[in-house]
Amino acid sequence: ATLAGVVEYRNVTFAYPGAETPVLSNISFTAKPGETVAIIGSTGAGKTSLLALLPRLYDIAEGEVLLDGVSVSNLDRTEITKRVALVPQRPYLFSGTIEHNLRFGKTEATDQELWDALQIAQGEGFVREKKNGLNARIAQGGTNVSGGQRQRLCIARALITKPKVYLFDDSFSALDVATDARLRAALKQSTADATVIIVAQRISTITDADQILVLDNGRIVDRGTHEELLETSPTYQEIVES
Ligand code: DCP
Numbered sequence: 001a002t003l004a005g006v007v008e009y010r011n012v013t014f015a016y017p018g019a020e021t022p023v024l025s026n027i028s029f030t031a032k033p034g035e036t037v038a039i040i041g042s043t044g045a046g047k048t049s050l051l052a053l054l055p056r057l058y059d060i061a062e063g064e065v066l067l068d069g070v071s072v073s074n075l076d077r078t079e080i081t082k083r084v085a086l087v088p089q090r091p092y093l094f095s096g097t098i099e100h101n102l103r104f105g106k107t108e109a110t111d112q113e114l115w116d117a118l119q120i121a122q123g124e125g126f127v128r129e130k131k132n133g134l135n136a137r138i139a140q141g142g143t144n145v146s147g148g149q150r151q152r153l154c155i156a157r158a159l160i161t162k163p164k165v166y167l168f169d170d171s172f173s174a175l176d177v178a179t180d181a182r183l184r185a186a187l188k189q190s191t192a193d194a195t196v197i198i199v200a201q202r203i204s205t206i207t208d209a210d211q212i213l214v215l216d217n218g219r220i221v222d223r224g225t226h227e228e229l230l231e232t233s234p235t236y237q238e239i240v241e242s
């Protein structure tokens with residue numbers, strides 16, 4: 001079997017442990033290598049929860065989440081994280097050097113690979129400006145770097161693992177529009193063969209996605225390209241206008 005990074009959610013329903021009502025109901029979609037699938041929807045709609053099911057941060061109640069045709073419930077976490085990188089909504093940095101933080105999960109990367117990843121993530125400039133460069137210290141929680149710098153370091157960290165599947169949870173929200181555009185253009189090139197799933201708040205981040213899923217209250221209420229949704233989805237129109 002080829003391990004190309006095909007993602008399929010099949011009629012997935014999910015409730016948090018101990019909760020009665022599901023936060024996701026009957027979610028189905030497929031994302032293939034070379035494709036970008038975007039997820040949009042209001043706060044609390046279930047976007048982060050949806051992403052969490054692929055790296056198996058939680059187990060699902062009904063349906064299946066498949067990675068390259070195999071249910072993730074039959075894969076262990078380390079097997080999944082070899083193929084899937086999640087950039088979380090609240091990116092986590094720990095006390096240590098920038099290099100330690102970037103290598104997190106993949107120690108064999110060369111320095112050149114670290115700089116290449118930083119360049120794509122638009123983080124090269126601020127790391128070079130630091131007196132100690134890659135050896136500059138990061139405080140616990142990344143409190144001595146800005147929110148946007150934190151996001152870019154975590155994107156670089158994901159790139160270094162060279163995954164087949166990227167999950168970006170609102171990863172561009174702290175960036176100004178120009179940096180966001182540069183970063184996504186660079187990402188588009190470097191992730192051209194990967195499967196990309198992006199949760200976004202800003203419409204400009206997702207207009208070129210192959211498929212946009214409109215999530216509302218745990219359900220996919222509409223799906224299509226930006227142009228299609230502008231025609232067919234009142235919910236999407238509302239988001240665009242807001
Ligand atoms: N929820 C929960 N337990 C958790 C996390 C979330 O009960 N550990 C609930 C809160 C919401 C629902 O699940 O009612 C969906 O939460 P998400 O974080 O998945 O929602 P979004 O990511 O869409 O929201 P936001 O845009 O604010 O990030």
Ligand code: MG
Pocket residue numbers: 047048049089169
């Ligand atoms: Mg979220």
